[in-house]
Amino acid sequence: MSARRKTYVLKLYVAGNTPNSVRALKTLNTILEKDFQGVYALKVIDVLKNPQLAEEDKILATPTLARVLPPPVRKIIGDLSDREKVLIGLDLLYEELLEGDETFGDEE
Secondary structure (H helix, E strand, O other): OOOOOOOEEEEEEEOOOOHHHHHHHHHHHHHHHHHOOOOEEEEEEEOOOOHHHHHHOOOOOOOEEEEEEOOOOEEEEOOOOOHHHHHHHOOOOHHHHHHHHHHHHHOO
16 A cells, blocks of 8 residues: 555576575575565576576576566576675665655554
């Protein structure tokens, strides 16, 4: 009901259960649960099982994280171990979310 909050739609492309894929998913889940609770949707796509999805979305390497919404689409490649680079690279404005929480109860 708050127009101030954005909803983020993310896709994480992985290639099976490799160490990099597992690390990327773990790191991403930590970031999302800490900073984006309730305002994100994450779809994990295994390119070994769904190569056509990787081809359609022009994914050349894994792991790749794509922010689909809000536009424009942004992508970051790698194990996502650097939280700050993930947030900056995908333009995830978590400060905006924190500010929204502070003023959320101030409505009429």
